[in-house]
Amino acid sequence: MTDVLAAEWHKLRSVRSTYYTLGVAVGGILLGAAIAWSAAAAFDGAPPERRTGGSISNIEEVIVMFPQLCLGILGVLAITSEYATGTIATSLMAVPRRWPVLAAKAAILAGLAAITGPLVVFATYFVSRSVIGGRFSGAYLTPVADRMPVLALTGLSVVAFALVGLGLATILRSTAGAIVILVGLLYVGPMVVGNLPAPWSERLGSVMLPGLPRQIAGQPDAHSVYGSLLSPAGAVAVMLAYVVLPLVAGTLLLRRRDV
Template identity: 60%
Template sequence: MSVLASEWLKVRSVRSTYLILGLSLGAVLLGLALAVMAAGMYDSAPPDQRPSARIAELEEVVVILPQLCMGILGTLVMASEYVTGLIRTTLTLVPRRWPVLAAKAAIVGTLGLIIGPATVFGTYLVSRWVLGDRFSGAYATPILDKLPLLAATSLTVPVFALLGLGLGALFRSAAGAIAIMAGLVYVIPIVIGNIPEPWSERLGSIMIGGLPRQIIGESNASSVYGSLLPPAAAAAVLAAYAALPLVAAAWLVRRRDV
C-alpha cells in the first residue's frame, strides 16, 4: 500500500495529469459540437434527402481523444521517471521493482475506468439530446439496447492507459510509445483497409477499434475493421493489448540496471 500511495502522490502532484484528464473529458464537448453541426446540416437539407441521411455513432468517433490522452498519461507516468532520473531512487527504495509497475498500472487503469465511461456515455447522451429522431432515429433507440456497446467501447480507454504504461516502461521514451499508439489509432487501420482480402478482414478483426462490436457480437460491416472474432476471443485480444506490454515491461524492469 505504501508503494501505491507513493505512486498516486507522484501522479496527482504534476499539472500534466490534470491537463490530460481535462482534454480527455473534452471529448464530450467535441461530441456535442459534432452533434449540433450534424443537426444543422440535417435540418437544412431538402426534405427528400433526409430519409437517406446517415451519421456515424459519435461516441465511437470521439473516443479516440480519451484513448490517446490516457495512453499518453500512462506513458508519461513511466517514461518521465527515466527522463528525470527519479527511477533510480524509486527502484532503490523498492528493490523487487515489479510492485512499482503494478502500482502505476492500478492508478492509470483506475483513471481510465473513470474517464472511459464518462466520455463515451457522456457523448452518447448529449448526442441523443441534440439529434433526437434525426437520421432515421439513429439516436432514438432505447438506451438499454446501447449499453453493451457503450460499455465495451468504454473499456478501450483503460486499455490504452495500460498499453501506454507498458510501452513507456519498455522504451523508456515517451516519443516512441506515443508514436506506436497514434499508429494504432490512425495509421494502421488505414493501411489495413487497403490490403487485399482476406488479410484486410483478418488484420482488421484484431485492431482495437474493431473489438468492441465483436465483443458484443455485432458486425463491423460499415467500417474498415473486420468481424471474424467471436465475443470471447475479441475480449481476450482487447485484454492482451494491455497485458502483454505490461508483462514484457515487468520482465525487463527486473533485469535492467535502471
C-alpha cells in the same frame, strides 16, 4: 503494496501533465456536442430527398479516441517522466523487487481510465441523442438498453490504451517512441488495414485494438473499417494480449536492466 499505491498516486496527481491530459480527454464531450449540433443543423437545412438517405456515425465511438489517446499518453508519461528526471532510481531503491512499482502504476492508471472513458462515452452519447433526436432515420432512437453493452465496453477500452501505453513506455523508455506506437494502433493501423484488399482487410481489421469492443459485445459494425471475425471470447483474448504482453515484457526488463 498499499504504500506503493499511495506513492504512485501522489506522483501522478502532483504533475500538471496529468490534469492536462485528463482535461483534453473530457473536453471530447464538448467536441461531440458540437459535432451533434452541426449534424442536426445540416440535416434540418437539407432538402427532403437528401434527408431520407442521410446517415450518421455513432459520435461517441469517434470521440472515444480522445480519452483513448490521452490516457495512453498518460500511461507513457507515468514512467518515462521518471526516467527523464532520474527519479526512477529512487523509486526502485525504495521498492527493490521493482514489479510492485509497475503494478501500482497500472492500478492507478486503470482506475483513472475506468472513470474517464465511460464518462466521455456516455456523456457524448446522451448529448448526441438529445440533440439529434429522430433525425437520420432515428439513428439515435435505439433503446438505451440495447446500446448499453457497446457503450460500456467502448468506454472501458480506454483502460486497455492506458495500460498499453504504460507497457510500451516501460519497454522503450522513450516518450516519443511509445506515443508513436500508440498513434499507430489508434489511427494509422486502422487506416492502412482498411485499404488492404480482401480478405486481409477483414482479417487484420478484426484484431485492431479499437475494433475489439464491438466484437466483445457481439455487435460488430458492418460499415466500420474494422473486421468482425472474432467471437466475443476471441476478442477478449486479443484485448488481453494487447495489455498483458507489453506489461509482462516491461516488468521483465525493469527487473533485469540498469536504470
